[in-house]
Amino acid sequence: MYAYDELDRTLINERVSEFRDQVKRRLSGELTEDEFKILRLQNGVYLQLHAYMFRVAIPYGTLSTKQLRRLAHVARRYDRGYGHFTTRQNIQFNWIKLAELPDALADLAEVGIHAMQTSGNNMRNVTSDQWAGVAPGEIEDPRIWSELIRQHTTLHPEFSFLPRKFKIAITASEHDRAAIKIHDIGLRLHKNADGETGFEVLVGGGLGRTPFIAKTIKPFVHGRDVLSYIEAILRVYNQYGRRDNIYKARIKILVHELGIEKFAKEVEEEWKQMGDSELRLDHAAIEEVRSRFSYPAYEKLPHMPDELKQAAHDPLFERWRKNSVSPHKVQGYSIVTLSLKPVGGPPGDATAEQMDALADLADKYSFGEVRVGHEQNLALPHVAKRDLPALFKALDRLGLATPNVNLVTDIIACPGLDYCSLANARSIPIAQELTRRFANHDTAGLIGRLHINISGCINACGHHHVGHIGILGVEKNGEEFYQITIGGRADENAQMGTLIGPAVPYAEVADVIEDIVEAYLALRDRPEELFVDTVKRLGVEPFRERVYATR
Known part of the structure; x- marks a missing residue:
């Protein structure tokens, strides 16, 4: 666990005070909704279909029990008794009243939780491997570097007024549990031939309307230079980024249009111009942050008690x-x-x-x-x-011992049309029906590892592009239809799924998924062959033939 210092606490409390005044002016009519929008977004507040949605940051996915209890308090006191954990290691509350938001934020600030930059065109919550610090074979705890980046980028002007939202993820394990290849910047911690710790830097990943897998622009950046190199990337993005078109404003579009070689060259030149900058981290600075992480006093225990x-x-x-x-x-x-x-x-x-x-x-x-x-x-x-x-x-x-982790019913889904004003279709009911269809654990075990991801619109908050089976809600003449992709994955071998055929109506989605799973069971060459490996070996066509043969 990381212990916030006095500077952190002061910043969070001042932010609460500032937001309380902004809400007061909005409620009095002194601020219009348009004027208030950018202010609330910087504090994690969206205006959704039914109410304001409040998104709270959980930096690199780590919570103390004191903080978790405070989240429970917010859910009980200000919302409807629950919270929704997201793919960005955040938690969302969907029913909070605007007038009570400053009080909720103040209650969270008492335990070191905030909502700064969880939305808006800025640097979002820095995410990492949820097993950071305890995973076997890990280079070192990536949360130390996540925290350094969090401190540097929070309210930093270069990172706060970007062409579009910006996301960073960090991993230090061979198996990528942080999905770094679908982020604007992905950082893979490793050691070079001299045993020095640094990062492979990947840029230009992202989902949404135009999905891309991130590409490597530098195989190794020393840890001491990670902040300056990230800043060089952001400077190039700020210089070239398309602010005239919201759909082309993400860095992934810039990387695609410039080409990865040209983009990498621009970043390298910018970085070299920065020289031996003040952003270079000396050993003491890194160790100071490292020292603020506490680790358990493990006992010497037997392997098999x-x-x-x-x-x-x-x-x-x-x-x-x-x-x-x-x-x-x-x-x-x-x-x-x-x-x-x-x-x-x-x-x-x-x-x-x-x-x-x-x-x-x-x-x-x-x-x-x-x-x-x-x-x-x-x-x-x-x-x-x-x-x-x-x-x-x-x-x-x-009710927290459902044995379905990584199985077919361990579904990632956005809130969809039940809550989100951007959505075209429902996500939650589709997920609920699929969990019922595959509720038998023996059947799920027979199927093996299979990830289903559902998004209610093209913004892809459910990461449907990289689901083993991806489901995207679209609207056709006022009705909900769903496009189905197969073969995606978000790990170290990340790739986008391939569209299997025409979109299907809401009532047929669960049947189509059952057909795909049955096709997989018939097509795999051995019980150990995973769904994604069968798709990789055979392609989409055998699945398309079976699914659409009677439709």
């Missing part, structure tokens, strides 16, 4: 353990992923009661720490293996 051996006879526990429990870098400990995708439930939602109860469990079993992943699930990163049986029983009582 007696409690785990005894619990192995319980088939329900074993099903959950095999699905939800992952290796930890410290012997005797595990990482536990908590699915927020119950059968029939909205993906990513957690009630205030669940958040409070989970905070209690994290205090008891995970050194007071909870993580948020971009898959809209939570994780307890420091669970002793001996405690897994007791934790499972407690989670089961809370």
Whole structure:
């Protein structure tokens, strides 16, 4: 966990005071909605279909139990008793009254939580691997670098008035859980031949109307130079970025139009002109931030405790353990992923009661720490293996032990037309129906790892482009239709899915997904072949033939 210092606390509190005055002027009529819009967006407030939506930052996905309890308080006191965890490691509240927003923000500020730059044309919440600091084989904890970037970019003029929103993600593991290749800037921490720590820098990724996979512009930037190199990228973007056309204003369009070689050359020249700038991080600055991260006092524990051996006879526990429990870098400990995708439930939602109860469990079993992943699930990163049986029983009582992590019902979905004013179609009901269709765990286990992503519009908040199966809601003559893609992925081998055929009406979506899954089971050459690998081997045509044969 990172401990905020006095400067951080002062900044957050001053921001609350400033926003309270802005809301007061809006409610009095001194500010019009158009004048207020840019101010509220900078504080994470959207005007949605039914009410204002409040988006709160969870930097690099790490929460203390004190912070999680405060989120539960906000859900209970100011909203309708729940929050929605997003693909950006944020949490959204959909029903907060404008007049009460400053009070909610002040309550969050007391525990070091803010909503700065969670929306608007600025640098958004810096995200990272939800297993950061505990993943086996990790180069080092990427949250240290995420925090350095957060501190540098928050309210920085170069990063606050951009042509469009801007997103950075960082990973330090061989397997990319942070989806860095679909970000404006992706940073992969690694060591060079001299053993120095630095970053492969990727630029130009993004989804939405025009999706692109990020490309590498520099294989290695030393850690001390990461801030200056990011600033060089932003300077080039600010200089060339299309401010005249909202659809062409993202850096991915600039990279595409200039070409990756030309863009990389421009960045390199800009960076060299900056010289030995003040942005170069010396060892002391890096270590100061590193020192503010605290880590658990792990015990020396056996690899296979007696409690785990005894619990192995319980088939329900074993099903959950095999699905939800992952290796930890410290012997005797595990990482536990908590699915927020119950059968029939909205993906990513957690009630205030669940958040409070989970905070209690994290205090008891995970050194007071909870993580948020971009898959809209939570994780307890420091669970002793001996405690897994007791934790499972407690989670089961809370409805947080659904054993579907990475399976067909672990669906990523945006709020869609149920909440969002930008959406063309519903997302949540589609996800709910699919969880019912594939509720049988034996069937889901037979299917294996398969990610379904759903977006209610072309803005792609559900990351449908990179779903193994992607579902995009579109509007046709006032009716909801859905385009289906297959073969996408968001990991280190990221690629966009391929459209399988004509859009289908709302009532047929679940049937089409069932047809695709049945085709996969018939076409795979062995039970271990994953869905994405079958699509890669055979292409889209065999699936298209089976799905549309009777339509």
